[in-house]
Amino acid sequence: MAAVTTESAAERARRRAHAAFLSDGGATVADSVRPVVADSWLRSSAAGVDPDAQLAPVVLDPADLDDYRSAHPLSQVFPLLYDVLGRAAVDCECVMAVGDAEGKLLWVCGAPGVLRRAESINFVEGAAWDEVHAGTNAPGTALHLDSPVQIASSEHFNRLVQKWSCAAVPIHDPETHAVLGLVDITGGADVAGPQTMGMVRAAARMAESELARIGLERGLLHSPRLWSPPGAAAAERTLRLRGLGLPDCIAEIGGRSHRLSPRHSDILTVLVDQPDGLSAEQLEIEVYAADVHSSTMRSEMTRLRNLLGAGVLQSRPYRIVVQTECDWSAVAAQLAAGRVRDALRLYKGPLLPQSSSPGVEQRRDALQNQVRAAVLASGEADLMVAWTRSRWGAQDLPMWQQQSRTLPSTSPLQPVAVAEARRLEALFGRSHS
Known part of the structure; x- marks a missing residue:
């Protein structure tokens, strides 16, 4: 049995977590601690790990x-x-x-x-x-x-x-x-x-x-078809898109990576969840905030087809004709499966945060609201801590309020959450959401 000391486990946890940070609640990392370690200490503390007594549990017999x-x-x-x-x-x-x-x-x-x-x-x-x-x-x-x-x-x-x-x-x-x-x-x-x-x-x-x-x-041993007709390889290629937290999409296809222009990023973001495609008029409404000439969209699509290669985009209607994977869809899939922790790990920030495209704005707001709501409903203090330490969640008053209620009173992060909630209440009012 461990010897009894005058310092409680909670006080030791507080000393341990605060050793890496100044009095601003972890906003400034001490020179002696790597940021990757300091962030992990915060998550560990928020999860309630006792730094002096808790061993990893054996969960599989x-x-x-x-x-x-x-x-x-x-x-x-x-x-x-x-x-x-x-x-x-x-x-x-x-x-x-x-x-x-x-x-x-x-x-x-x-x-x-x-x-x-x-x-x-x-x-x-x-x-x-x-x-x-x-x-x-x-x-x-x-x-x-x-x-x-x-x-x-x-x-x-x-x-x-x-x-x-x-x-x-x-x-x-x-x-x-x-x-x-x-x-x-x-x-x-x-x-x-x-x-x-x-x-x-x-x-x-x-x-x-x-x-x-x-x-x-x-695949070769069990495939019923070992030969494919011409063009099948192109049709089976996968277009991979990353746009979370990025000013423009990164597109990968055929072993090549492309940083897309803002407009090409908007177009693919809208088309990726439209398997049946969109007419030129429908796509213009989704992509452009103001009226444009149809020739503008045709020119953009021609340049985009030339960039990605043959067999990726089709017109009449405009649609993507290869398999697609994108980081924002992966987050949505984790949420749909109830894996909030995995969804938050994959969520690198708002989708194309600098885009003013109506279709992108709608998708960006919907995904962020879904992730935020899932984190709030999870009851997991470490997930709330991760959210409020991000640039997009730093001033989320309801999240700070919920975090202050969820963290145990012995946690060194609990008074930080209370103080930040009070500061934001004074700034925005208690009804801010």
Whole structure:
């Protein structure tokens, strides 16, 4: 049993979180703390993680674990990951872990002595190492950011794991680009070096390449049609669009990336959810805030077709004739499935925030309102904290008010939320929404 001290767990949590920030509630990051770590500490604190007493919970028992991981896509590449990274981990007195997209560890490999030490912090198969359950750590933070992350010893929010350092990289589905899980190396101080991150990155990319090869092989083996008529390859290409938080869309097709003009961004944003297409007149109403000549739209469409290549756009009516993927639709899909946390992670900001196109404005406002409403209704304090720390949610009075009511009174973020809610009430009035 832990010894009783005069400092409560809540006071220790407050000291820990506030050590990285000045008295402005985290707006200024202390020079000694990396922003990626400071932001993760805030999320960990908002989630109620106790930095002195809470270990990652084991959420899968052995029987469930065996069934779950045998059916998981990463089971197809685990032997490869072990061969290229796991053996090196054994030689370096580290452990290699492979986890799912929610941060549950499915495989943990290493020398017996190192594995026993890892057991003392619950870094074991079946444990949940997402930030909500374990605080700041490479696997959980990498999944939250969908980006490679290294966490050195003292950067862990949880003091109980500060003898360890870790480096983790997400692994994506090569076709849909959805996160399938992660690969991680955890060990001593040497793990925080750049060589380790290079190794883990390379292993993750090899796993993705192997998944693509397996998918291609299975597609060829099981496809009823091994030959396609001319033009079929172009029709099956995918147009990928990114527009959240960006002034203009980034379009990727045929292995090439294009930064679109503002007008071309507006046109594709409107057409992407119109599979049956729009007439020239309908598209003009959606795209242009003022009356224009039809020749203007025809000229824009000609330039856009030349940019994207043949077989992507069709006229009479105007429509996209290849498969499409866009980041704003991915957010909407996560909301429709009830995955608010995933939706907020994918939401990089308002859709084309500088566009004045009526169709874009309607889609931008609808998506932002949907995300905001889902966060408010979630009751999850860390999601509200993430929203109000964004530039688009910083002055959202109802979100600050709900956050102040949801955060426990022992949280160091609760008085910040109360103070900001009062400031915005004075500025906008209590009815501001």
